[in-house]
Amino acid sequence: MNGIVQDLKHLIAGEVSNASEILTEVSEDFGGIFQKSPQVVVTPQNANDIAQTVKYAAQKGLVVSSRAAGHSLGGQSLNEDGIVLNMRNLDKIREIQKDQLWFKADAGTSWNQVIDACIPDGLVPPVLTNYFGVSVGGTHSAGGIGAASFRYGNQADNCLGVEVVTAEGDILWCSPEENSELFNHVLCGYGQFGIITQVQHKLKVYPSQTRTYLLFYDNLDALLDDKRVLVTEQRVDHLVSFPVPCLQGVSRATGIMQPLIQWFYTLRITVEANSIEAIDDKEILAGLNFYRHIHTEDLGFAQFIEPMIQVDSKDIAHPWMDVFLPASSAKNYIETALKQLPSFLDISKAQMGCFCLVNRNNKMPMFRLPQEEELIIGFGIYPSIPKSQVQPILAELKKLSNLSLEMGGKRYLTCWIDFTIQQWQSQFGDYWPKVNQIKSKYDPKGIFNSGFFEYEQIAHPAIAPQENVRFVENVATKSAIAV
Template identity: 25%
Template sequence: MEFALVCTRISILVLLLALSSPCKFIQSPMYFGPLKFLQSTSSASLDFGKIFFNPPSAVLRPQSPKEISQLLNFLGASSFNKVTVAARGAGHSIHGQAQALNGIVVEMESLPNSIKIHKKGDGESECSYADVSGGTFWVELLRETLKEGLAPRSWTDYLYLSVGGTLSNGGISGQTFKYGPQISNVLQLDVVTGKGEIVTCSPTQSSELFYAALGGLGQFGIITSARILLQDAPQKVKWIRAFYDDFEMFMEEQQLLISMADKVDYVEGFIILNEQSLHSFFSSFPSNPDFMPHLHSGSPAVYYCIEFAVHYPFDDEESKIDDVFEVITRKLRFMRPFIYSVEVSYFDFLNRVRMEEMSLRSSGLWDVSHPWLNMFVPRSGITQFRDLLLENISPSTFEGPILIYPILKDKWNANMSAMLPEDSTSPGKENVVFVVAILRSANPNTCSTKCLKGLLHQNRLIVEAATNPRIGAKQYLPHYSHQGLWSEHFGGRWNRFLARKSKFDPLHILAPGQGIFSRVSPHSTE
């Protein structure tokens, strides 16, 4: 009875908004009977993880930030104190972070796809930048900036993600050691707070909201526009992969490469567990490897690969790149002769994961459950983490890549909400942190529902062991089941996180899928 009453109130709310404003709502047939449009809320009840399925009561497709503001203002002033709101970009979250059970999902891609490029020297521009709407995909921004010979400095591996989505988390890839994460390359944001206020913020204007929203998991506001720092774009990239059979050497040489930031532009690494991971690893790399016959004979050996890239200078002098390549490789101790290099366009290099996506789609392995786990691991604990990982997975049956590569803590701003490991033994001394991305797929042909639950349980065991002081890791794209664990995740910054939530979203309307806060009544004394 109470559930039906709540649903009725929600339907009345959405209907009133739809009738009294230009907001475009897609309404669920479950709650709105004959009041149907051509689309339903089904797409907003799932994500790339395909682990959680939380249907909203309605989906808003805003045509402007003002419509998002109207919705949040209405909810904040009304008695509908159970309604929450989640922003959804590309729907690439893993654990239902962009879902809103019985709430309202805001489809950010419906905002006008505006990209305005400002080149250094034009007017008062001291640097080149792009103003881009929050629902725009990074690949769209790349295409437009390349027309002007420019590009953002920092990327994610996969470009079909929304600008607002990655900025709400961090945005990392092999360029992060050099330029910092994407959230360190933003000059300004437009944010609709949980109170419905539309705020333009930057390091010098409404700075607390600016830093809160960057890496803030959508808890403080919805990013509707961002000003992204740009640089001159290279034309080509020399893309190299070298193989190792020694983990410590693999770690040391990644750190060596990131120390040569004047020569190296990108560094990532991979753990090679089996034949399947080797083949998928090379699906986007335009070279035919003749590496690792031992894998094919069933050897349990684990191998490692460093992937790095050097951008062609803007004058495109090939001999200069060859000289740089020789200087770098002379310092490396990879398994000779197992090194492979190719030259590709800058766009094709940045869009390399798209090739892997197409391969997985063709085999029906893209739209499956993805029990992914992403961790930040301090250098002092990375060997222990590797051992922990291999104790908890089966190398022979593991499906999907495992990425491992270094970033530098001093490229991150501590005022932002994103969390890196804290060095408990010598605070502030350990600058190197490793990203570990365990990107397995639950193939429905070989992994049942019980199997998927087992993989998620394995992830929880890894997180529990890795986040203790012995290793000192933190989750990236974190997922926790209750607020106590969130408090542990943020550690000494938890009180700041609470204060910012109270200031910018006091009724806890936003981002319910993160599972951090429960909705508060506007009439509550809390």
């Protein structure tokens, strides 16, 4: 191990360490479910440091993973017995082009930094996640979804270009026009095909004002119908809803006291405008079938986008799960999930959310959505629990994950994942052979984040070895990209 440290110190300008406290810092992620320990942590100063580290790892047969904020949820930023690239020093905003509406930043830059730099110029990225402490490189590696994603796709869909270190240690600029195949797969690729070191991303001019309506529903059909109307007609700019449990008493019919819960739903929709006077409430709310209009709130845009969610990771596990469902399956799945959740979660504390995506706005091939319908309903379960409770809760969440796939849904892979090989195939569908081909082409030695997608060589006389790769399940050693 000391030999690896000394070798790398001679090769790169950044920091190299195998100190126990440094290894401990990167042995767990925000999810708090898995613990893995690398041999060495490299804190690069630039893309060349990463390229030299990757070349060395390939020579020595070591796996490489990158980590920025460490906000992955299922061990994706962890690494067992290899090299972790701590991207924290790659955190500079390189350029903001006000006229051309884009910014360029290092992969370890937080979205907080981006917002702080762009807001004074009246600019903002089209899609923002609900927590800004995550890194630019991390969300582009995962997708990055928010309340405006039904309009603009995910954050990766708004990417104009990325600088990537390949498995051979080359530093390439990738865009839809240049090295397009690699561009289309490192985005939402969870570090499987290359390491993102820099990102060029769209900006938009934001209006000065927002109006948010808080609507209350007692009927899931009405909620889903209204979402379809709002999204299809593009009446609003941001949309998200939340299930709300109301305890009505208990049942003793089975001999065991069971809670009787009535579910309600809150829909939060927001319209952007240059003046409040330009917003027509009647036009926005026309024909909607909500039970009650609870609240209307006017905020300046900069105040509106400030995240409302606060996260706590100390001694807490976050076995979060997002599923993407065809709109026609959403009601059945959501009702089934809400019926089962009280049996294993304290639903008064577990957050949930329901959002919308539109197929035509999501273009990255690694970001999988059900293809049969244009409107996609996303449903997320976000418990924060003591680590001692993780395993029994994961067992129940796995049943809901399996159900989503059976109903034609897909999983958001940034969350906790426990797939069989058949479920990986189901997740990617007809694109599964292409995923294998791209992995074989861009990482034939399997040095990038092995474990999240694990692969093996299969002998076949008619196919060259590097094209003859498929992925296999390896639940015990999952690791991938930082979010």
